[in-house]
Amino acid sequence: MSNGINFAFLDEYAKREIRRSVIKAICIPGYQVPYSSREMPMGRGFGTGGLQLTLALIGVTDTVKVIDQGSDDSVNAVNLRKFIEMTCPGIATTTRLQEATLIQSRHRIPEQALRADQILVLQVPYPDALVIVEPSEDKRKVMHGEADYSRLLVKLYEDIVKFDEITISHRYPTRINDHYIIDPSPIPRYDVPKLHNSKALILFGAGREKKIYAVPPHCPAEPLAFDDVPFRIEDFTDSRGERRACKLCGSQESFLDEFIDEQGERVYQCSDSDYCEQQQELAHG
Amino acid sequence: MIEMIWQAEFQQAAFRCVVEAFSRPGQISVLPECKHNAAIAVLATLVDSESSLADPHQQLDNSHWLRLQIKPTAPELAAFILCQGTLPVDFEPCQGTLASPELGATLVLMVAAMNGGDTTYQLTGPGIETAVHIAPQGLDISWFKQRSGWNGAFPLGVDMLLATEEGILALPRTTQIKEIN
Numbered sequence: 347m348s349n350g351i352n353f354a355f356l357d358e359y360a361k362r363e364i365r366r367s368v369i370k371a372i373c374i375p376g377y378q379v380p381y382s383s384r385e386m387p388m389g390r391g392f393g394t395g396g397l398q399l400t401l402a403l404i405g406v407t408d409t410v411k412v413i414d415q416g417s418d419d420s421v422n423a424v425n426l427r428k429f430i431e432m433t434c435p436g437i438a439t440t441t442r443l444q445e446a447t448l449i450q451s452r453h454r455i456p457e458q459a460l461r462a463d464q465i466l467v468l469q470v471p472y473p474d475a476l477v478i479v480e481p482s483e484d485k486r487k488v489m490h491g492e493a494d495y496s497r498l499l500v501k502l503y504e505d506i507v508k509f510d511e512i513t514i515s516h517r518y519p520t521r522i523n524d525h526y527i528i529d530p531s532p533i534p535r536y537d538v539p540k541l542h543n544s545k546a547l548i549l550f551g552a553g554r555e556k557k558i559y560a561v562p563p564h565c566p567a568e569p570l571a572f573d574d575v576p577f578r579i580e581d582f583t584d585s586r587g588e589r590r591a592c593k594l595c596g597s598q599e600s601f602l603d604e605f606i607d608e609q610g611e612r613v614y615q616c617s618d619s620d621y622c623e624q625q626q627e628l629a630h631g
Numbered sequence: 632m633i634e635m636i637w638q639a640e641f642q643q644a645a646f647r648c649v650v651e652a653f654s655r656p657g658q659i660s661v662l663p664e665c666k667h668n669a670a671i672a673v674l675a676t677l678v679d680s681e682s683s684l685a686d687p688h689q690q691l692d693n694s695h696w697l698r699l700q701i702k703p704t705a706p707e708l709a710a711f712i713l714c715q716g717t718l719p720v721d722f723e724p725c726q727g728t729l730a731s732p733e734l735g736a737t738l739v740l741m742v743a744a745m746n747g748g749d750t751t752y753q754l755t756g757p758g759i760e761t762a763v764h765i766a767p768q769g770l771d772i773s774w775f776k777q778r779s780g781w782n783g784a785f786p787l788g789v790d791m792l793l794a795t796e797e798g799i800l801a802l803p804r805t806t807q808i809k810e811i812n
């Protein structure tokens with residue numbers, strides 16, 4: 347290439363190593379495949395794990411969408427998208443989910459269902475759900491292999507006894523294909539059921555922890571629950587028992603962000619800005 | 632001029648076909664056009680000096696090994712094993728360990744065709760919505776027999792990729808294979 351930068355930034359050895367790891371991640375659903383995460387020209391913690399996956403996958407026919415907490419316009423999303431555009435000449439970018447072939451996201455799975463011809467890449471800060479009960483990685487790896495999650499379950503149950511419900515709001519431990527339990531990244535509980543029997547392949551990249559894992563399409567993904575404490579998604583019902591609506595598009599079906607407006611009023615808005623805009627377009631013809 | 636399968640742009644497109652194949656076991660993915668058997672194109676895409684490859688049935692020639700920048704490894708130790716499907720199994724591949732199941736080998740099996748064979752198999756498992764059927768031609772019966780032993784204790788196991796002239800079909804260790812006639 348004329349500017350001396352390899353297409354998709356990574357050298358071909360780095361891409362092949364990530365590609366081999368991606369294949370094993372798909373073959374062993376939920377297992378964290380180690381890889382030698384490369385230095386990227388941005389700090390770890392800025393989605394470099396997800397970015398490396400995107401760069402190992404991307405080709406000139408792809409259309410990429412980058413979202414951060416549901417928004418295409420946040421600084422993080424803009425910086426990642428610019429980097430991809432700069433290093434992958436010929437690719438297209440979009441904010442519309444339906445146009446995208448590759449979607450890289452942090453903290454959300456898009457509101458609308460993914461298609462079989464799309465791949466979702468999620469950025470992961472902390473890949474191992476067992477880290478809260480076992481500090482040694484060697485021991486955690488054996489526990490994962492044996493699907494020995496008794497200590498994790500005890501820990502969760504203690505939470506329930508103390509708080510009357512599972513208090514985890516993000517990173518809800520989820521069992522994949524009846525074996526591995528994953529940290530599904532900091533998505534809200536609302537998004538966890540979307541992992542179950544997804545039409546699209548979902549890949550997880552943890553750059554700092556150097557791990558790649560996957561939930562293949564049509565694969566069981568069960569959030570941990572107990573007989574007496576079922577899994578519940580966030581409740582958006584108001585005091586009168588009505589589902590709250592987005593103040594911009596009026597949707598009563600989306601995941602809502604809550605904030606205080608200039609008048610000091612509590613207001614709600616779709617977290618997925620692309621979905622919200624499409625709902626507004628529909629309403630206004 | 633470097634042949635297409637050794638070029639980055641081909642390998643990216645081929646990799647996406649491999650991802651599609653492993654994501655949807657039993658479904659045939661057609662590789663981008665090249666002048667090589669799909670098995671060779673897949674190896675060009677995934678193998679380099681940081682990996683290992685066995686060729687127990689001598690399907691590769693010197694020029695392939697030069698391009699891959701590696702020397703052959705024994706099948707018992709290799710990450711990738713290229714196999715001629717018509718021959719019976721004559722090695723024991725790595726199945727990984729409980730702590731590192733990704734060390735289980737990837738077997739690339741050259742077959743004549745994905746369908747039209749005498750035996751039909753039903754596939755179920757992750758990546759398959761309900762069930763799919765395949766009837767490969769040019770695949771010795773010992774491969775699936777041995778596979779069920781190798782894959783008997785998940786997460787240990789081997790992952791298979793059947794390859795014809797232009798297409799591939801994956802059988803990750805999670806795929807259940809049942810003979811149905």
Ligand SMILES: [Zn+2]
Pocket residue numbers: 592593594595596597600615616621622623625
């Ligand atoms: Zn809205």
